[in-house]
Amino acid sequence: MNCCWQVVEPCYKSALSYLCVKVGNICMLKENLVLLKSAFDELKAEKEDVVNRVNAGELKGGQRLAIVATWLSQVEIIEENTKQLMDVASARDASSQNASAVRRRLSTSGCWFSTCNLGEKVFKKLTEVKSLSGKDFQEVTEQPPPPVVEVRLCQQTVGLDTTLEKTWESLRKDENRMLGIFGMGGVGKTTLLTLINNKFVEVSDDYDVVIWVESSKDADVGKIQDAIGERLHICDNNWSTYSRGKKASEISRVLRDMKPRFVLLLDDLWEDVSLTAIGIPVLGKKYKVVFTTRSKDVCSVMRANEDIEVQCLSENDAWDLFDMKVHCDGLNEISDIAKKIVAKCCGLPLALEVIRKTMASKSTVIQWRRALDTLESYPSEMKGTEKGIFQVLKLSYDYLKTKNAKCFLYCALFPKAYYIKQDELVEYWIGEGFIDEKDGRERAKDRGYEIIDNLVGAGLLLESNKKVYMHDMIRDMALWIVSEFRDGERYVVKTDAGLSQLPDVTDWTTVTKMSLFNNEIKNIPDDPEFPDQTNLVTLFLQNNRLVDIVGKFFLVMSTLVVLDLSWNFQITELPKGISALVSLRLLNLSGTSIKHLPEGLGVLSKLIHLNLESTSNLRSVGLISELQKLQVLRFYGSAAALDCCLLKILEQLKGLQLLTVTVNNDSVLEEFLGSTRLAGMTQGLYLEGLKVPYAAIGTLSSLHKLEMVNCDITESGTEWEGKRRDQYSPSTSSSEITPSNPWFKDLSAVVINSCIHLKDLTWPMYAANLESLSVESSPKMTELINKEKAQGVGVDPFQELQVLRLHYLKELGSIYGSQVSFPKLKLNKVDIENCPNLHQRPL
Numbered sequence: 036m037n038c039c040w041q042v043v044e045p046c047y048k049s050a051l052s053y054l055c056v057k058v059g060n061i062c063m064l065k066e067n068l069v070l071l072k073s074a075f076d077e078l079k080a081e082k083e084d085v086v087n088r089v090n091a092g093e094l095k096g097g098q099r100l101a102i103v104a105t106w107l108s109q110v111e112i113i114e115e116n117t118k119q120l121m122d123v124a125s126a127r128d129a130s131s132q133n134a135s136a137v138r139r140r141l142s143t144s145g146c147w148f149s150t151c152n153l154g155e156k157v158f159k160k161l162t163e164v165k166s167l168s169g170k171d172f173q174e175v176t177e178q179p180p181p182p183v184v185e186v187r188l189c190q191q192t193v194g195l196d197t198t199l200e201k202t203w204e205s206l207r208k209d210e211n212r213m214l215g216i217f218g219m220g221g222v223g224k225t226t227l228l229t230l231i232n233n234k235f236v237e238v239s240d241d242y243d244v245v246i247w248v249e250s251s252k253d254a255d256v257g258k259i260q261d262a263i264g265e266r267l268h269i270c271d272n273n274w275s276t277y278s279r280g281k282k283a284s285e286i287s288r289v290l291r292d293m294k295p296r297f298v299l300l301l302d303d304l305w306e307d308v309s310l311t312a313i314g315i316p317v318l319g320k321k322y323k324v325v326f327t328t329r330s331k332d333v334c335s336v337m338r339a340n341e342d343i344e345v346q347c348l349s350e351n352d353a354w355d356l357f358d359m360k361v362h363c364d365g366l367n368e369i370s371d372i373a374k375k376i377v378a379k380c381c382g383l384p385l386a387l388e389v390i391r392k393t394m395a396s397k398s399t400v401i402q403w404r405r406a407l408d409t410l411e412s413y414p415s416e417m418k419g420t421e422k423g424i425f426q427v428l429k430l431s432y433d434y435l436k437t438k439n440a441k442c443f444l445y446c447a448l449f450p451k452a453y454y455i456k457q458d459e460l461v462e463y464w465i466g467e468g469f470i471d472e473k474d475g476r477e478r479a480k481d482r483g484y485e486i487i488d489n490l491v492g493a494g495l496l497l498e499s500n501k502k503v504y505m506h507d508m509i510r511d512m513a514l515w516i517v518s519e520f521r522d523g524e525r526y527v528v529k530t531d532a533g534l535s536q537l538p539d540v541t542d543w544t545t546v547t548k549m550s551l552f553n554n555e556i557k558n559i560p561d562d563p564e565f566p567d568q569t570n571l572v573t574l575f576l577q578n579n580r581l582v583d584i585v586g587k588f589f590l591v592m593s594t595l596v597v598l599d600l601s602w603n604f605q606i607t608e609l610p611k612g613i614s615a616l617v618s619l620r621l622l623n624l625s626g627t628s629i630k631h632l633p634e635g636l637g638v639l640s641k642l643i644h645l646n647l648e649s650t651s652n653l654r655s656v657g658l659i660s661e662l663q664k665l666q667v668l669r670f671y672g673s674a675a676a677l678d679c680c681l682l683k684i685l686e687q688l689k690g691l692q693l694l695t696v697t698v699n700n701d702s703v704l705e706e707f708l709g710s711t712r713l714a715g716m717t718q719g720l721y722l723e724g725l726k727v728p729y730a731a732i733g734t735l736s737s738l739h740k741l742e743m744v745n746c747d748i749t750e751s752g753t754e755w756e757g758k759r760r761d762q763y764s765p766s767t768s769s770s771e772i773t774p775s776n777p778w779f780k781d782l783s784a785v786v787i788n789s790c791i792h793l794k795d796l797t798w799p800m801y802a803a804n805l806e807s808l809s810v811e812s813s814p815k816m817t818e819l820i821n822k823e824k825a826q827g828v829g830v831d832p833f834q835e836l837q838v839l840r841l842h843y844l845k846e847l848g849s850i851y852g853s854q855v856s857f858p859k860l861k862l863n864k865v866d867i868e869n870c871p872n873l874h875q876r877p878l
Contacts, residue, residue, distance in 0.1 A: 074164040075117050081168060082110045085175055092176025103175045106167065113163055181268050183239040185247065189229045194352030198345055199230050205341050206231070206323060215334030216327045218345035219494030219506065220428045221385025224327035227345055228302050231325060235298060243294035248301050250326075252434065254308045259301075260286060263313070267294070279312070286314030295319050301326035305434055307336040329431050331492040347382030347506070357387050372403040379410050381507045389423035414511040428512045431493050441469050442486050443495050446505055447513035448550040448575055450530040454502040457487055462667065466597050466621030466644050467573065476666055476692040500806075500837065520545045529554070543569045550575040557605075559584045565591050577601040577623070590615045601646070602626035609633040620644065625669070628652045637661035647673050648695060648719075660684045671695035671719035672742070677703055685713055695719030695740075701726055708734070718781075722746055729798050733778030742786035748793055780804065788812060795821040800832035808833075809840035819850040833857050839877055840866045848872045 085107065089099045099107075206214055218224050235245045248262045260282040264270040267289050277285070290297050299315060301308075304326045310317050315324070328334065334342040348356065357377045376394070380386035390410070397403055409417050435443060442464055449455055461483030464470050470486075472479040487503060490496040496503045505513070517526035527549045529538050534554040540546060543566050556579040569591050581603040589595075589612040596618050600606060606627040614635025621644040630652045636642075637658050644667040647653060653675040659665060665688055676697045677685075685691060694717045698704045704722070708714055708731050718739040720732070726747045732738070779802035787796065789812045797820045799805055810816065820832060832851070837859050841847065847870050857877050865877055 070161055072121065074161060074168060075114075075121075078110060078164050078168050079114065081170070082107065082114075085172060088172075088175045095176075096179070097176030098179040099176050100172075100174060103172055106170060106172075110167055113167065117164065178268065181244060181266060183242055184232065184235045184245045185266075186233050186236060187229045187247065189226065189233065192223075192226055192230070193356040194348040195223060195227055195230065195345075198227060198343065199234075202227065202231060202343050203234060205343065206325065209320075211340040212317070212320075212322060213324045213337065213339045214326075215331075215337060215339030215342045216325065216345060217329065217331045217334055217342060217494070219347075219383075219509065220329055220431050221383050221424065221508075222345050222347055222494075223384045224329075224345050225302055226384070228300055228325065228327050232300055241296065242298055243296040245298040246300065248299065250301050250303050250305070250308070252305045252430065254304060254306050256308065256312050257282075259308070259313050263299075283312060283314030287316050290314070290322075291316045291319070296321040298323045298325070304328040304333055304337075305330070307333055329494045332489070348384060348387075349382065350378070353377050353380060353382045353387060356384065357391055368400050369403050372400070372407050376403075376407050376410060379407075379507060383506065383508050385427060386424050386508050390417070392423075393417065414515070424508060425512045425515050428509060429516065431495055432512070432516065435489075435493070435495075438469060439486050439489055442483075443490055444513050444517055444524075444526070445469070445548075446490075446496065446503070447510050447517065447526065448528060448530075448548060448552070448573065449505075450552050451507060451510060452504060453530075453552075454499065454504045457484065457501050457503060460487070460503065462644060463597065463621065468596065468620065472643075472666070517548075523547070526550070543571070546571055548573040551579065552576075553578045555580055557582055559588045561585050561587050567591060568593065570594050573597045575599045576603070579603050581606050584610060585612075587612070589613050593617055595619055597621045599623040600627060604628055607652070611635045614638045617641070622646070625649050630654055632656060632658045634658075640664065643667065643690075645669070647675065650674065656681065657684065660687070663688065664690055666690050667693040669693075669695040669719065670697055671721045671740070673697050673721075676700070676723075677707060679703060679706065682706060682710070682713070686710065692716055693718060695721075697721040697723070699723040699725065708732075733798070733801070736780065738779060738782050740784040740786075741782060743788070743790060744786075745789045745791075748787075748790055778802070783807065785809070786811075791815065795819065795824070797821045797824040800825060800830055803830070804835050805833065806835055807838040808836060809838075809842075810844060811840070811842040812844075814843070814845055816844050817846045817848055819847070820855075822851070825851075831856070834859070836860050838864045841868070841870050841873070842866070843869045844873070845869065846872060849875050850877060851875075 085103065089103065089107075093099065202214065202216065205211055216224050216227060232245060232247055235242060244267070246263055246266045248259055248266075250259065257279055260279065261270070261274075263286055264274060264282065267286070269285055269289060274282070295316075299310075299322070301324070305328065310324065316322070317324075326333075326337065326339075331342060331344075347353075354374060354377050357373065357380075373394075376390060377387065380390060390406075394403070394406060397406065406417065432440060432443065445464065445467070446455065446460070458480075461470070461480050464483050464486070465472055465476070465479050470479045470482050487496065487498075491498045491503065495505075495509055497506060514526065514528055517524060517528075519525065524547050525545050527538060527540060527546050530550055530552040532538075532551075532554060534551060534556055536556060537559060538551070547570055549571060550573075552575050556576070558581070560583075565587065571592055572594055574592070574595060574597070577599045578601070581600065582605045584606075589610065593615055595616050598616065598619060598621070601623045602625070604626065606624075606629060608629055608631065609624075611634055613633045616639060618641060619639050620641050622639075622642060623644075623646040625646045625648040627650060629650060631654060637660075639662065641664060642662050643664055645659065645662070645665060646667075647656060647670040649672045650670070651672075651674050653670070653673050656668075656670055656673075656675045657680070659668060668685070668688075668691060674697075676699045678700065679702075682703065685694070694713060696707070696717060696719070698707060698720070699722070704725055704727075714735055716737060717735055718737050720735065720738060720740075721742045721744075723744045724746065725743075726749055727743060729748055732741065779799070781804060782799075782802040783804055784807040785799055785802070785805065787793065787810045791812075791814060793813045793816050795816065795818050796810060799808060800820055810819070825832075832855060834856075836857055839857070839860060850873075855877075860877055867873065867876070
C-alpha cells in the first residue's frame with residue numbers, strides 16, 4: 036500500500052496543484068478582470084504618450100527608435116487581443132455575481148472548464164499587459180541617417196524638358212565627372228539643377244549621397260564646407276572650431292571611404308572654386324559634380340567635361356508659362372496686349388514670373404494697356420521690375436571690373452535688339468579712352484575683344500556672327516543703372532523714339548552720354564536752355580534727318596570725345612564751330628553728303644579716328660594733314676579718292692595704323708600697292724574703273740572688305756602660278772597644295788559690280804574667312820569658280836560664306852564644276868536674280 040502511494044503521490048500533488056490554480060483563476064476572475072482593465076487603461080495612456088512624443092520627433096525630422104517601434108507594435112497586438120477577451124468576459128458578467136452561481140457552474144463540467152479557461156486567459160493577459168507597462172523611454176526618436184536624395188520643391192516648368200534631357204543624358208555618361216550649366220541671370224539654371232537633384236531619386240541605388248550646396252558671390256570655401264558637413268551629418272560641437280584644412284580632411288574621409296558614389300550640386304558659382312580645398316576627392320571614378328554659373332568662363336576654369344547653356348524660352352513656351360499662371364483667355368484684346376508684354380520679356384523666365392505676379396490682379400483692358408506702355412517706355416517703374424528683375428540681373432554687372440562695367444553700359448547706347456559689329460564696338464571703346472592704346476592699336480583691340488568675351492561669358496551680351504547684342508531686359512537694367520547721375524555718369528538714351536528735335540533735358544550739365552540713334556531730328560537750332568558748357572562726352576546722332584547744326588551747339592561741347600553723325604544723308608556741311616570740340620577723339624561722318632571737310636577740323640589735335648566712308652559728295656580729305664595723332668582713317672566708297680598728293684600725306688601721318696581707301700586711278704593704285712606700310716594697314720579697298728591685277732591685291736594681308744566697280748580684273752597665268760607658289764607649299768602627304776600663308780586670310784566681304792569682261796571669280800576661294808559675296812552685272816561670267824584654276828589647291832571654298840548675292844549674270848552656268856557645300860549659308864541670305872542659266876543652286 037505504501038509502495039502504491041509513493042507512486043501515486045506525485046501525480047496526486049501535481050493534479051491537486053493544477054486544480055488549485057484552475058480554481059484560483061476561476062475564483063479570482065472578477066478581481067483579475069478589474070486589474071486587467073486598470074492595467075490596460077494605463078498601457079493605453081502610456082502608448083498615447085509615446086505616440087505623441089514619436090509624432091513630435093518625426094515632425095522635426097527624426098525617426099522612431101527600433102525598440103520603440105517594436106514596443107508600439109506589441110502594444111497594438113495585445114490591445115486588440117485584450118479588447119476581445121474583455122468582451123467575452125463581459126458576456127459572462129451576469130452569471131458571475133454570487134457563489135451559488137459559481138457552484139452551479141462547477142457542477143457542470145462544460146461550464147466549469149469554459150470558466151476555468153477564461154480565468155486562465157485573463158490572468159495571462161494581465162501578466163502580459165503588466166510586462167509592457169512602465170517602460171519609461173528616455174528617447175523615442177533619433178536623427179535619421181541622411182537620405183541619398185533630399186527632394187527639393189520645384190514649381191511647374193515650361194520649356195526645360197529638352198535641356199533637362201540633354202543634361203541628364205550627359206550626366207549619366209561614365210566619362211563625365213564634372214558638368215557646367217551656364218546662362219544669364221534669371222534664365223532658369225537653379226530650376227534646372229533642382230529638377231536634376233530630384234531626378235536622382237529614380238537612380239538612388241546607384242549613389243550614396245546627393246549633396247546640394249548654394250554657393251554665393253564670394254564663393255567662400257568655409258561656407259561650402261559647412262553646408263556639406265551639415266548634409267553629411269558630421270557637424271558636431273567641435274566642427275566650428277576646426278580649421279578649413281581639418282574640415283576638408285573630415286569631408287574627404289567620409290566621401291572617400293564611406294560615400295564614394297557622391298553627387299555634388301553647386302548652385303550659383305561666380306568664380307572657380309578649388310574642390311580639393313573644400314575636401315572633395317576628385318581622383319575616384321564614381322563621383323559627379325554639377326554646378327551652375329552665369330559665366331561660361333567659370334566652366335572652362337573648372338574644367339567641366341561638358342558645358343550646357345540654359346537659353347531663354349521660345350516665344351511659344353514663354354506665352355505658355357505666362358498664360359498658365361495669369362490665364363489671359365478672357366477678352367481677346369487683353370490676350371493681345373498680354374502677348375506683347377510677354378514678347379517684351381524676350382523669354383526670360385525671371386521677368387515673366389515677376390510681371391506675371393504684377394498682372395495677376397489686373398482685369399481691365401485699360402490696366403493691361405497701361406502696363407504695356409510702362410514696360411516699353413519706363414520699365415523700371417513697372418511694379419516689381421526694380422527689385423524682382425533688375426536687382427537680380429545687376430549682380431552680374433556688380434561683379435565686373437570697372438573697365439568692363441563701363442564697356443557694358445556703353446552697349447546700352449545702341450537701339451534695342453541692335454546687332455553691333457564687334458570690331459566697331461571696340462573702336463568706339465578705344466575712341467572713348469576705355470582702352471589704352473599706348474602698347475599699340477592691335478594690342479588695344481585684343482583687349483577689347485577680351486572684354487567682349489568676358490561680357491558674353493557673363494551672360495550680359497549675346498553673340499551672333501561676330502556681332503553682339505543685348506537681351507531686352509539686360510538693356511533695360513543697364514539703362515536703369517545709368518538713368519540717374521552716379522559715379523560721375525548719366526545717360527540719356529532715346530533711340531527709335533520718333534523724336535523730331537532734341538529731347539527735353541532738365542540739366543544738361545549732368546548728362547555725359549546721349550544717344551538719339553534712329554530718330555527724325557532735322558535741325559539743331561540755338562536753344563536758350565543750352566548751358567554755357569556741358570559735360571557731354573558721347574553723342575550719337577546717327578540715322579536721323581539732320582540738315583543743319585548751329586555753331587553754338589558745338590561751342591558748348593568742348594568735353595565731347597565721340598561724335599557720330601553717320602547716315603544723315605542731308606548733311607552737306609558742318610559749321611566752323613566744330614573747332615570747339617577740342618577733346619574730340621572719334622568723329623564719324625560716314626553716309627553723309629558733306630562736300631568739304633570743315634575748316635575747323637585741322638585744330639582737333641586729339642582726333643584719332645575719322646570715318647568718311649560712303650561720302651559720295653566729298654571732294655577732298657586733304658585737311659587731314661594737320662591731324663598728326665590720327666590712327667584710323669576710313670574713306671572706303673568715298674568720292675574723295677586716293678591721289679598722289681593724298682598718298683604722300685598718308686605716308687607722313689606716322690600714327691596712322693588703320694586705313695580704308697577708294698582708288699580710281701591705275702598709277703595711284705600701283706604706287707599705293709608699292710607702299711608696304713600703307714598697303715599693310717589697309718582693311719578696306721574700293722576700286723572703280725581700274726585694271727586690277729588681283730594677284731597683287733592678294734598681298735594685302737589686313738584686307739577685310741573689297742569692292743570693285745566697273746573694273747577690268749586681269750590675270751596672268753605666270754603671275755597666278757608664281758603667286759600661288761609663293762603663298763602655298765606642297766604637302767608632304769600628297770601632291771595637293773595646302774595653304775601656309777594664304778592670300779586674303781582676313782577678307783570677309785567681296786562686292787563685284789559691272790565688271791563686264793569677267794568670266795570667272797576663282798580667286799575668292801582662297802579667302803578662307805569669306806562671309807559675304809556679291810556679284811552683279813557681269814554679263815560674260817560663265818562660272819563662279821573655274822575648275823581648272825582651282826585644281827591642285829587643297830581648299831574647300833565658301834566654308835564660312837553666310838551671304839550670297841548673284842544679280843544679272845546672264846551667262847552664269849555653274850558655281851563650281853562639282854557640287855560645293857555651303858555649311859553656313861542660310862536660305863534667307865541667298866539672293867539670286869536674273870541668272871537664267873544657273874541650274875546649280877547653292878542650297
